[in-house]
Amino acid sequence: MKVHYEGTAVSTRLLSDHAACVAEWKAIRASHLANKVENYSDVAYNYAACPHGFLLEGRGVGRRTGANGNQDLNRAHYAIVGLVGSEGLTEPTDAMLSAIRDGIELLREHGAGTEIKGHRDGYxxxxxGGPLYAWVQKARRVRPPRPRPPRPRHPLSRRTTCPPR
Ligand SMILES: [Zn+2]
Ligand SMILES: [Zn+2]
Incomplete structure:
Protein backbone atom coordinates (compact mmCIF):
# COMPACT_ATOMS: atom_id res chain seq x y z
CA MET A 1 0.00 0.00 0.00
CA LYS A 2 1.29 3.44 -0.91
CA VAL A 3 -0.26 6.57 0.57
CA HIS A 4 -0.34 9.76 -1.50
CA TYR A 5 -1.39 13.38 -1.28
CA GLU A 6 -2.38 15.69 -4.10
CA GLY A 7 0.93 17.54 -4.13
CA THR A 8 -0.73 20.84 -5.09
CA ALA A 9 -2.66 23.46 -3.13
CA VAL A 10 -5.96 22.03 -1.86
CA SER A 11 -8.77 24.37 -0.84
CA THR A 12 -9.77 24.39 2.83
CA ARG A 13 -13.33 24.72 1.49
CA LEU A 14 -13.31 20.94 1.35
CA LEU A 15 -13.53 20.92 5.15
CA SER A 16 -16.98 22.51 5.18
CA ASP A 17 -18.48 21.14 1.98
CA HIS A 18 -18.43 17.47 1.01
CA ALA A 19 -19.73 18.40 -2.46
CA ALA A 20 -16.37 20.14 -2.92
CA CYS A 21 -14.61 16.83 -2.11
CA VAL A 22 -16.58 15.04 -4.80
CA ALA A 23 -15.86 17.86 -7.27
CA GLU A 24 -12.16 17.66 -6.34
CA TRP A 25 -12.08 13.89 -6.94
CA LYS A 26 -13.81 14.33 -10.32
CA ALA A 27 -11.29 17.04 -11.24
CA ILE A 28 -8.38 14.72 -10.38
CA ARG A 29 -9.89 12.01 -12.59
CA ALA A 30 -10.42 14.51 -15.44
CA SER A 31 -6.83 15.73 -15.18
CA HIS A 32 -5.50 12.16 -15.30
CA LEU A 33 -7.65 11.32 -18.31
CA ALA A 34 -6.38 14.47 -20.03
CA ASN A 35 -2.75 13.42 -19.48
CA LYS A 36 -1.64 12.28 -22.93
CA VAL A 37 1.83 11.27 -21.72
CA GLU A 38 0.59 8.67 -19.22
CA ASN A 39 -2.40 7.66 -21.35
CA TYR A 40 -4.38 6.67 -18.25
CA SER A 41 -7.62 4.73 -18.63
CA ASP A 42 -8.98 6.05 -15.31
CA VAL A 43 -7.91 8.09 -12.31
CA ALA A 44 -4.52 6.69 -11.27
CA TYR A 45 -5.45 5.95 -7.63
CA ASN A 46 -7.37 2.98 -6.28
CA TYR A 47 -9.17 5.10 -3.67
CA ALA A 48 -9.28 8.58 -2.22
CA ALA A 49 -10.10 9.60 1.35
CA CYS A 50 -11.82 12.93 2.05
CA PRO A 51 -11.79 15.06 5.21
CA HIS A 52 -15.29 13.83 6.12
CA GLY A 53 -14.20 10.21 6.24
CA PHE A 54 -15.62 9.07 2.92
CA LEU A 55 -13.66 6.56 0.89
CA LEU A 56 -14.06 7.61 -2.75
CA GLU A 57 -13.67 4.91 -5.38
CA GLY A 58 -11.06 5.18 -8.08
CA ARG A 59 -9.78 2.05 -9.81
CA GLY A 60 -10.97 0.01 -6.83
CA VAL A 61 -9.83 -3.50 -5.91
CA GLY A 62 -7.92 -5.82 -8.21
CA ARG A 63 -6.76 -3.02 -10.54
CA ARG A 64 -3.20 -1.88 -10.94
CA THR A 65 -2.60 1.72 -9.97
CA GLY A 66 -0.85 4.26 -12.18
CA ALA A 67 0.15 6.55 -9.33
CA ASN A 68 3.30 5.10 -7.81
CA GLY A 69 5.86 6.48 -10.25
CA ASN A 70 6.97 3.47 -12.28
CA GLN A 71 5.72 0.11 -13.51
CA ASP A 72 7.43 -1.95 -10.79
CA LEU A 73 5.97 0.18 -8.01
CA ASN A 74 2.57 0.18 -9.69
CA ARG A 75 2.61 -3.60 -9.90
CA ALA A 76 3.76 -4.03 -6.31
CA HIS A 77 1.53 -1.55 -4.48
CA TYR A 78 -1.98 -0.19 -4.41
CA ALA A 79 -2.40 3.60 -4.11
CA ILE A 80 -4.69 5.60 -1.82
CA VAL A 81 -4.70 9.40 -1.93
CA GLY A 82 -5.68 11.62 0.97
CA LEU A 83 -7.33 14.82 -0.30
CA VAL A 84 -4.73 17.09 1.27
CA GLY A 85 -2.02 19.04 -0.48
CA SER A 86 1.16 21.04 -0.15
CA GLU A 87 -0.74 24.28 0.67
CA GLY A 88 -4.16 25.17 2.03
CA LEU A 89 -5.57 21.94 3.38
CA THR A 90 -2.39 20.12 4.46
CA GLU A 91 -3.42 18.35 7.69
CA PRO A 92 -5.46 15.16 7.33
CA THR A 93 -8.50 15.06 9.62
CA ASP A 94 -9.01 12.06 11.90
CA ALA A 95 -11.97 11.08 9.72
CA MET A 96 -9.72 11.10 6.65
CA LEU A 97 -7.18 8.90 8.38
CA SER A 98 -9.83 6.37 9.33
CA ALA A 99 -11.10 6.41 5.73
CA ILE A 100 -7.55 5.63 4.58
CA ARG A 101 -7.56 2.79 7.13
CA ASP A 102 -10.89 1.60 5.68
CA GLY A 103 -9.34 1.58 2.21
CA ILE A 104 -6.33 -0.35 3.46
CA GLU A 105 -8.55 -2.93 5.19
CA LEU A 106 -10.72 -3.28 2.08
CA LEU A 107 -7.71 -3.85 -0.16
CA ARG A 108 -6.27 -6.33 2.33
CA GLU A 109 -9.49 -8.30 2.18
CA HIS A 110 -8.73 -8.58 -1.54
CA GLY A 111 -5.15 -9.73 -1.28
CA ALA A 112 -3.08 -6.63 -0.46
CA GLY A 113 -0.14 -7.17 1.89
CA THR A 114 0.35 -5.65 5.31
CA GLU A 115 2.88 -3.02 4.24
CA ILE A 116 1.92 0.65 4.54
CA LYS A 117 4.28 3.11 2.90
CA GLY A 118 4.39 6.66 1.66
CA HIS A 119 4.88 7.41 -2.04
CA ARG A 120 8.29 8.85 -1.03
CA ASP A 121 9.45 5.45 0.24
CA GLY A 122 11.49 4.14 -2.67
CA TYR A 123 10.65 7.01 -5.02
CA GLY A 129 3.65 15.51 2.52
CA GLY A 130 4.82 15.88 6.12
CA PRO A 131 1.59 15.52 8.11
CA LEU A 132 0.26 12.51 6.20
CA TYR A 133 3.68 10.86 6.12
CA ALA A 134 3.91 11.17 9.91
CA TRP A 135 0.69 9.15 10.11
CA VAL A 136 2.04 6.55 7.66
CA GLN A 137 5.06 6.03 9.88
CA LYS A 138 2.81 5.51 12.90
CA ALA A 139 0.29 3.33 11.05
CA ARG A 140 2.88 0.87 9.83
CA ARG A 141 4.08 0.22 13.37
CA VAL A 142 0.58 -0.68 14.47
CA ARG A 143 -0.25 -4.32 13.82
CA PRO A 144 -3.86 -4.93 12.88
CA PRO A 145 -5.72 -6.27 15.94
CA ARG A 146 -5.77 -10.06 16.20
CA PRO A 147 -9.11 -11.65 17.01
CA ARG A 148 -9.14 -12.50 20.69
CA PRO A 149 -10.70 -15.73 21.94
CA PRO A 150 -14.00 -15.05 23.72
CA ARG A 151 -13.61 -14.65 27.46
CA PRO A 152 -15.38 -17.32 29.45
CA ARG A 153 -18.33 -15.84 31.28
CA HIS A 154 -18.14 -16.49 34.99
CA PRO A 155 -21.33 -18.33 35.91
CA LEU A 156 -21.50 -16.63 39.32
CA SER A 157 -20.85 -13.09 38.12
CA ARG A 158 -23.62 -10.73 39.12
CA ARG A 159 -24.22 -7.11 38.30
CA THR A 160 -23.90 -4.91 41.28
CA THR A 161 -25.53 -1.53 41.40
CA CYS A 162 -22.82 0.18 43.41
CA PRO A 163 -19.23 -0.52 44.34
CA PRO A 164 -18.72 -2.29 47.65
CA ARG A 165 -17.56 -0.01 50.44
ZN1 LIG B 1 2.16 10.35 -4.60
ZN1 LIG C 1 -15.82 14.99 2.03
Missing part, protein backbone atom coordinates in the same frame (compact mmCIF):
# COMPACT_ATOMS: atom_id res chain seq x y z
CA UNK A 124 11.99 10.57 -5.28
CA UNK A 125 9.01 12.70 -4.26
CA UNK A 126 7.83 14.67 -1.26
CA UNK A 127 4.49 12.84 -1.48
CA UNK A 128 2.47 12.31 0.75
Missing amino acids: ATSCP
Whole structure:
Protein backbone atom coordinates (compact mmCIF):
# COMPACT_ATOMS: atom_id res chain seq x y z
CA MET A 1 0.00 0.00 0.00
CA LYS A 2 1.29 3.44 -0.91
CA VAL A 3 -0.26 6.57 0.57
CA HIS A 4 -0.34 9.76 -1.50
CA TYR A 5 -1.39 13.38 -1.28
CA GLU A 6 -2.38 15.69 -4.10
CA GLY A 7 0.93 17.54 -4.13
CA THR A 8 -0.73 20.84 -5.09
CA ALA A 9 -2.66 23.46 -3.13
CA VAL A 10 -5.96 22.03 -1.86
CA SER A 11 -8.77 24.37 -0.84
CA THR A 12 -9.77 24.39 2.83
CA ARG A 13 -13.33 24.72 1.49
CA LEU A 14 -13.31 20.94 1.35
CA LEU A 15 -13.53 20.92 5.15
CA SER A 16 -16.98 22.51 5.18
CA ASP A 17 -18.48 21.14 1.98
CA HIS A 18 -18.43 17.47 1.01
CA ALA A 19 -19.73 18.40 -2.46
CA ALA A 20 -16.37 20.14 -2.92
CA CYS A 21 -14.61 16.83 -2.11
CA VAL A 22 -16.58 15.04 -4.80
CA ALA A 23 -15.86 17.86 -7.27
CA GLU A 24 -12.16 17.66 -6.34
CA TRP A 25 -12.08 13.89 -6.94
CA LYS A 26 -13.81 14.33 -10.32
CA ALA A 27 -11.29 17.04 -11.24
CA ILE A 28 -8.38 14.72 -10.38
CA ARG A 29 -9.89 12.01 -12.59
CA ALA A 30 -10.42 14.51 -15.44
CA SER A 31 -6.83 15.73 -15.18
CA HIS A 32 -5.50 12.16 -15.30
CA LEU A 33 -7.65 11.32 -18.31
CA ALA A 34 -6.38 14.47 -20.03
CA ASN A 35 -2.75 13.42 -19.48
CA LYS A 36 -1.64 12.28 -22.93
CA VAL A 37 1.83 11.27 -21.72
CA GLU A 38 0.59 8.67 -19.22
CA ASN A 39 -2.40 7.66 -21.35
CA TYR A 40 -4.38 6.67 -18.25
CA SER A 41 -7.62 4.73 -18.63
CA ASP A 42 -8.98 6.05 -15.31
CA VAL A 43 -7.91 8.09 -12.31
CA ALA A 44 -4.52 6.69 -11.27
CA TYR A 45 -5.45 5.95 -7.63
CA ASN A 46 -7.37 2.98 -6.28
CA TYR A 47 -9.17 5.10 -3.67
CA ALA A 48 -9.28 8.58 -2.22
CA ALA A 49 -10.10 9.60 1.35
CA CYS A 50 -11.82 12.93 2.05
CA PRO A 51 -11.79 15.06 5.21
CA HIS A 52 -15.29 13.83 6.12
CA GLY A 53 -14.20 10.21 6.24
CA PHE A 54 -15.62 9.07 2.92
CA LEU A 55 -13.66 6.56 0.89
CA LEU A 56 -14.06 7.61 -2.75
CA GLU A 57 -13.67 4.91 -5.38
CA GLY A 58 -11.06 5.18 -8.08
CA ARG A 59 -9.78 2.05 -9.81
CA GLY A 60 -10.97 0.01 -6.83
CA VAL A 61 -9.83 -3.50 -5.91
CA GLY A 62 -7.92 -5.82 -8.21
CA ARG A 63 -6.76 -3.02 -10.54
CA ARG A 64 -3.20 -1.88 -10.94
CA THR A 65 -2.60 1.72 -9.97
CA GLY A 66 -0.85 4.26 -12.18
CA ALA A 67 0.15 6.55 -9.33
CA ASN A 68 3.30 5.10 -7.81
CA GLY A 69 5.86 6.48 -10.25
CA ASN A 70 6.97 3.47 -12.28
CA GLN A 71 5.72 0.11 -13.51
CA ASP A 72 7.43 -1.95 -10.79
CA LEU A 73 5.97 0.18 -8.01
CA ASN A 74 2.57 0.18 -9.69
CA ARG A 75 2.61 -3.60 -9.90
CA ALA A 76 3.76 -4.03 -6.31
CA HIS A 77 1.53 -1.55 -4.48
CA TYR A 78 -1.98 -0.19 -4.41
CA ALA A 79 -2.40 3.60 -4.11
CA ILE A 80 -4.69 5.60 -1.82
CA VAL A 81 -4.70 9.40 -1.93
CA GLY A 82 -5.68 11.62 0.97
CA LEU A 83 -7.33 14.82 -0.30
CA VAL A 84 -4.73 17.09 1.27
CA GLY A 85 -2.02 19.04 -0.48
CA SER A 86 1.16 21.04 -0.15
CA GLU A 87 -0.74 24.28 0.67
CA GLY A 88 -4.16 25.17 2.03
CA LEU A 89 -5.57 21.94 3.38
CA THR A 90 -2.39 20.12 4.46
CA GLU A 91 -3.42 18.35 7.69
CA PRO A 92 -5.46 15.16 7.33
CA THR A 93 -8.50 15.06 9.62
CA ASP A 94 -9.01 12.06 11.90
CA ALA A 95 -11.97 11.08 9.72
CA MET A 96 -9.72 11.10 6.65
CA LEU A 97 -7.18 8.90 8.38
CA SER A 98 -9.83 6.37 9.33
CA ALA A 99 -11.10 6.41 5.73
CA ILE A 100 -7.55 5.63 4.58
CA ARG A 101 -7.56 2.79 7.13
CA ASP A 102 -10.89 1.60 5.68
CA GLY A 103 -9.34 1.58 2.21
CA ILE A 104 -6.33 -0.35 3.46
CA GLU A 105 -8.55 -2.93 5.19
CA LEU A 106 -10.72 -3.28 2.08
CA LEU A 107 -7.71 -3.85 -0.16
CA ARG A 108 -6.27 -6.33 2.33
CA GLU A 109 -9.49 -8.30 2.18
CA HIS A 110 -8.73 -8.58 -1.54
CA GLY A 111 -5.15 -9.73 -1.28
CA ALA A 112 -3.08 -6.63 -0.46
CA GLY A 113 -0.14 -7.17 1.89
CA THR A 114 0.35 -5.65 5.31
CA GLU A 115 2.88 -3.02 4.24
CA ILE A 116 1.92 0.65 4.54
CA LYS A 117 4.28 3.11 2.90
CA GLY A 118 4.39 6.66 1.66
CA HIS A 119 4.88 7.41 -2.04
CA ARG A 120 8.29 8.85 -1.03
CA ASP A 121 9.45 5.45 0.24
CA GLY A 122 11.49 4.14 -2.67
CA TYR A 123 10.65 7.01 -5.02
CA ALA A 124 11.99 10.57 -5.28
CA THR A 125 9.01 12.70 -4.26
CA SER A 126 7.83 14.67 -1.26
CA CYS A 127 4.49 12.84 -1.48
CA PRO A 128 2.47 12.31 0.75
CA GLY A 129 3.65 15.51 2.52
CA GLY A 130 4.82 15.88 6.12
CA PRO A 131 1.59 15.52 8.11
CA LEU A 132 0.26 12.51 6.20
CA TYR A 133 3.68 10.86 6.12
CA ALA A 134 3.91 11.17 9.91
CA TRP A 135 0.69 9.15 10.11
CA VAL A 136 2.04 6.55 7.66
CA GLN A 137 5.06 6.03 9.88
CA LYS A 138 2.81 5.51 12.90
CA ALA A 139 0.29 3.33 11.05
CA ARG A 140 2.88 0.87 9.83
CA ARG A 141 4.08 0.22 13.37
CA VAL A 142 0.58 -0.68 14.47
CA ARG A 143 -0.25 -4.32 13.82
CA PRO A 144 -3.86 -4.93 12.88
CA PRO A 145 -5.72 -6.27 15.94
CA ARG A 146 -5.77 -10.06 16.20
CA PRO A 147 -9.11 -11.65 17.01
CA ARG A 148 -9.14 -12.50 20.69
CA PRO A 149 -10.70 -15.73 21.94
CA PRO A 150 -14.00 -15.05 23.72
CA ARG A 151 -13.61 -14.65 27.46
CA PRO A 152 -15.38 -17.32 29.45
CA ARG A 153 -18.33 -15.84 31.28
CA HIS A 154 -18.14 -16.49 34.99
CA PRO A 155 -21.33 -18.33 35.91
CA LEU A 156 -21.50 -16.63 39.32
CA SER A 157 -20.85 -13.09 38.12
CA ARG A 158 -23.62 -10.73 39.12
CA ARG A 159 -24.22 -7.11 38.30
CA THR A 160 -23.90 -4.91 41.28
CA THR A 161 -25.53 -1.53 41.40
CA CYS A 162 -22.82 0.18 43.41
CA PRO A 163 -19.23 -0.52 44.34
CA PRO A 164 -18.72 -2.29 47.65
CA ARG A 165 -17.56 -0.01 50.44
ZN1 LIG B 1 2.16 10.35 -4.60
ZN1 LIG C 1 -15.82 14.99 2.03
